Amino acid sequence: MADLWLALPLAALGGYLLGGVPFGLVLTRLAGLGDIRAIGSGNIGATNVLRTGRKDLALLTLLLDSGKGAIAALGVRALLGWEGVDPILPVVAGVAAVIGHNYPVWLRFRGGKGVATTLGVLLATAWPVGGLACLTWVVMAGVFRYSSLAALAALALAPAYAWALAAPVHVAGFGLLAVLAWWRHRDNIRRLLAGTETKIGQKSKAKG
Structure with missing residues (x-):
């Protein structure tokens, strides 16, 4: 138990710092496209x-x-050994990575919305849940053509998938990630309700 309490903050810190690496910003700058935060949604x-x-x-x-x-x-599992690692540690590290992506210290806590990072966490910690969440995103995006709606549906259903296919710690962790995703998408939700949300393939109508 003492080892677990020592490992938890280290897993959280490591996950947060890794999650905060802003790949989208780095790649677009290297490609000479300027600051990605100055176009579209600003994310x-x-x-x-x-x-x-x-x-x-x-x-x-x-x-x-x-x-x-x-x-x-x-x-976390690789560092501590694949066998016998408490399942809470990978979940904590994964949740921290999503928080790091959404609120990176390197960018004054102004990051993205964490959908891709969350899906990576789901696949790594409970792959059947992650697979179903990805499938949900694909189906919703294909039918309705809204990336935000697809993400909201996929992540809202992830805790339910985890309830059937994974452990209680996954249900709790994925529930937290779903709440965080819906909070980060609150502007998108307003636009979806107003009918002004940008569809996949369209140019952005509004920043946010």
Whole structure:
């Protein structure tokens, strides 16, 4: 128990710092596209990177943002040994990575919305739940063409998927991530209700 209480803050700190790496901002600057925060929604995630017209950079941002969530969770298990690691540690590290992406200290706590990073955490800590969440996103995005709506649905259902397929710690962790995602998407929710939200493939109508 003492070892667990020592490992928890270290897992959280490591996850937060890794999650705070702003890959979308770094990639677009390296590509000579300027500051991604000055266009579209102003966020640093893959959806906003796509608004630059660079699908390759958007895909790479998606993979890297997902990857840092997964690495944060899996890294704890790798460092402490794959067998016998308390499942709370990968979940804590993963949740911290999403918080780091959303509120990175490097960018004065102004980051992205954490969808890709959250999906990476789900896949790394409970892959059946992550797979179903990704499938939910794909179906919702394909039917309704709203990235935000697809993300909100996928992450809202993740705790329910975890209830059926994973452990209580996953239900709690994924529930927290769902609440965080809905909070970060509050402007999108307002636009969805008003019918002014930008669809996938359209140019951004509003910042946020």
